[in-house]
Amino acid sequence: MNFIKALSTTVGAAALSVSMGSAAQAVDLQFFFPVAVGGKAADTIQELTDAYVASNPDVKIDAVYAGSYQDTITKTLTAVRGGTPPQLSVILSVDMFTLIEEDAIIPFDGLAKTDADKAWMTSFYPAFMDNSMTGGKTYGIPFQRSTPVLYWNKEAFAAAGLDPNIPPATWEEQVAFGKKLTKRDGNGNVTQWGVRIPSSGFPYWLFQGLTTQNDVSLANDAGNKTNFDDPAVVEALQYLVDLSTKHEVMQPGIIEWGATPKAFFEGQTAMMWTTTGNLTNVRTNAPFDFGVAMLPAHKRRGAPTGGGNFYIFKDSTDEQKAASFDFIRWITAPEQAAKWTIATGYVAPRPDAWETPAMKAYVADFPPALVARDQLEFAVAELSTYQNQRVTSILNDALEASITGAKAPAEALKEAQAQADRVLSEYR
Amino acid sequence: MTRRVEWIYGWLLLSPALVLLIAFTHLPALNTLWGSFFSTPRGQRPAKFVGLGNYETLLADETFWQVFSNSFWYAVVTIPVSVALALLMAIWVDGKLAGRGFVRLAYFAPTVLPLIAVANIWMFFYTPGFGLIDQISGAFGFPSVNWLGDPDLALGAVIVVAIWKEAGFFMIFYLAALQSIPPQLREAAAIEGADRWTFFRRITFPLLMPTTLFVSVNAVINSFRLVDHIFVMTDGGPDNASSLLLFYIYEIAFKFWDTAYASTLTVVLLVLLSVLAVGQFFLLDKRVHYR
Numbered sequence: 001m002n003f004i005k006a007l008s009t010t011v012g013a014a015a016l017s018v019s020m021g022s023a024a025q026a027v028d029l030q031f032f033f034p035v036a037v038g039g040k041a042a043d044t045i046q047e048l049t050d051a052y053v054a055s056n057p058d059v060k061i062d063a064v065y066a067g068s069y070q071d072t073i074t075k076t077l078t079a080v081r082g083g084t085p086p087q088l089s090v091i092l093s094v095d096m097f098t099l100i101e102e103d104a105i106i107p108f109d110g111l112a113k114t115d116a117d118k119a120w121m122t123s124f125y126p127a128f129m130d131n132s133m134t135g136g137k138t139y140g141i142p143f144q145r146s147t148p149v150l151y152w153n154k155e156a157f158a159a160a161g162l163d164p165n166i167p168p169a170t171w172e173e174q175v176a177f178g179k180k181l182t183k184r185d186g187n188g189n190v191t192q193w194g195v196r197i198p199s200s201g202f203p204y205w206l207f208q209g210l211t212t213q214n215d216v217s218l219a220n221d222a223g224n225k226t227n228f229d230d231p232a233v234v235e236a237l238q239y240l241v242d243l244s245t246k247h248e249v250m251q252p253g254i255i256e257w258g259a260t261p262k263a264f265f266e267g268q269t270a271m272m273w274t275t276t277g278n279l280t281n282v283r284t285n286a287p288f289d290f291g292v293a294m295l296p297a298h299k300r301r302g303a304p305t306g307g308g309n310f311y312i313f314k315d316s317t318d319e320q321k322a323a324s325f326d327f328i329r330w331i332t333a334p335e336q337a338a339k340w341t342i343a344t345g346y347v348a349p350r351p352d353a354w355e356t357p358a359m360k361a362y363v364a365d366f367p368p369a370l371v372a373r374d375q376l377e378f379a380v381a382e383l384s385t386y387q388n389q390r391v392t393s394i395l396n397d398a399l400e401a402s403i404t405g406a407k408a409p410a411e412a413l414k415e416a417q418a419q420a421d422r423v424l425s426e427y428r
Numbered sequence: 429m430t431r432r433v434e435w436i437y438g439w440l441l442l443s444p445a446l447v448l449l450i451a452f453t454h455l456p457a458l459n460t461l462w463g464s465f466f467s468t469p470r471g472q473r474p475a476k477f478v479g480l481g482n483y484e485t486l487l488a489d490e491t492f493w494q495v496f497s498n499s500f501w502y503a504v505v506t507i508p509v510s511v512a513l514a515l516l517m518a519i520w521v522d523g524k525l526a527g528r529g530f531v532r533l534a535y536f537a538p539t540v541l542p543l544i545a546v547a548n549i550w551m552f553f554y555t556p557g558f559g560l561i562d563q564i565s566g567a568f569g570f571p572s573v574n575w576l577g578d579p580d581l582a583l584g585a586v587i588v589v590a591i592w593k594e595a596g597f598f599m600i601f602y603l604a605a606l607q608s609i610p611p612q613l614r615e616a617a618a619i620e621g622a623d624r625w626t627f628f629r630r631i632t633f634p635l636l637m638p639t640t641l642f643v644s645v646n647a648v649i650n651s652f653r654l655v656d657h658i659f660v661m662t663d664g665g666p667d668n669a670s671s672l673l674l675f676y677i678y679e680i681a682f683k684f685w686d687t688a689y690a691s692t693l694t695v696v697l698l699v700l701l702s703v704l705a706v707g708q709f710f711l712l713d714k715r716v717h718y719r
Contacts (some may be wrong), residue, residue, distance in 0.1 A: 077682075077685065155691075189569070189571045189572060199577075201663050220590065254576070254577030254665060254666040256555065256577065259555050263555075266558045387684065390683075394667075404578060404667065406579055
């Protein structure tokens, strides 16, 4: 009997707390976020969320760490198909078309009520909005955004007789510097490579840096036609392959993405291309003086943007949508954006964040943080098409086949274009 | 008790297992088969009946054939090697040797670790330049090898990890079986003058057959089921060189969201596993002595 009594008390208390909760009209939000870099990213998101909830007691936010970007989109789409989507989520900007096609998200335009709301939506860097808008509507708000940059080891440059303060500015200089920086031991085995452009997992991203520098775009804006077999794309891939095979300044074969910062710290490579999201990691762990530069130019300067946007999901109540909108507006405000950038190295997505006192103090102390921002002027939208995952996989396979020498660049890209056409023809 | 009551009683006893099996194994399998005859629904476009269309796509899909051949080689190498290695290790640690407990623990340790953790450890071993393997081979003047980045080596590299992970687990079963063999047999054989090899071939090995059957069924299942390390180590690359059937199904289903084609691939995997399981039981069962 005691047990039953205890049980009924508990149930009663639970029922009471539920009714009290609804009396206060609390809005519950579930918020999925990915973490793609080392360091304190997850803690910072939790901190920011807690700060928002503390000043908005009528909103409860359940911030859920959902794994990598890939895990997050998988979890979100599974939840959407199961009828229980999160109210908001940070997902790769390039997954916008996929989310639209799944009919999972709504544009922000309909939720912007006041002029201040509308002004906020236009306050971001245009380079980041390319991947966030389609058909004149804004589906994503830039948050965890990045761009690849070149990191170089100043000590290795000095040891090779190069000026430690001048990074390579062009493709040719990258090769010439690389030749001086590549060191071999008595047996002819390489102990230090000149440059490292990682190619595991998603080689298309850094490759898009090369194609942009060669002044060609990989896909159209509507996301339904790719240009993989364009001669300029083939030329860019040939350059990448030549770095290992012809010029012998880069390790041959597929180069692991995750091990790249470590290889840089260990002196295995004198230069590396990787995301600016690694900036704080490199600053903390590099045992030598290093520099950060824009990617080398060819016909023009260029780099893709990358990283995640905020999305609001369709299957929520109007109160939830309004609360999500308000939260996203708050977390992307200059103060919060500055805090986020300082903690991780991601690029603060709007100019006014760079004018905050915290940010000014940070860049005065650490000027390399400005490189990624300045590169935005030359940046293009990351490759994004309908059926994005499948189309980028096709390109990734072609790049890997060329890098490993299984196929010639022209042949691999021609096949990739034919495969991509097959997937995308129904969207034209 | 009448026959009828007994009959109801029997079904009642069976029902918990039956309900779970039907709900979580048989119905989903039938659902998958049904789904493989339809196109993938996307957003506003509902699924439509395409008959054998998905199977035609499958036959023309070069990636599928590559993945199929990868899975074949993966199974053909991991199953016999891990079972043989398990038997060898079990026989060794069953004997009298110094530090036996420690050796047993060392062999079993990989089993306790989650495969994701194992994959991360091996990633470090394989990393070119400063990875463990390269550091050792570099000390002898060998050139650096990009194990996971070379399409000719990547599959072999993930096979080694699978064997390392599995052999210790199977060893435990062999060890238990070895210890249940009565010592009189060894004494009798010694009196008859049988040498150690004859004893193993004529007595130990036949008595281990039930264990071998059990272990090899598990090895077959695992060779199709264990793909966690692929996610960590190679992501199926380079150019699908280390992609396995289950990994490919995951990619199609949860990366490309082509659920219909994923169902088709799953049906292929199911048929393949059923054939293997049935074959194994019928062929091997004849050579197994149960006591």
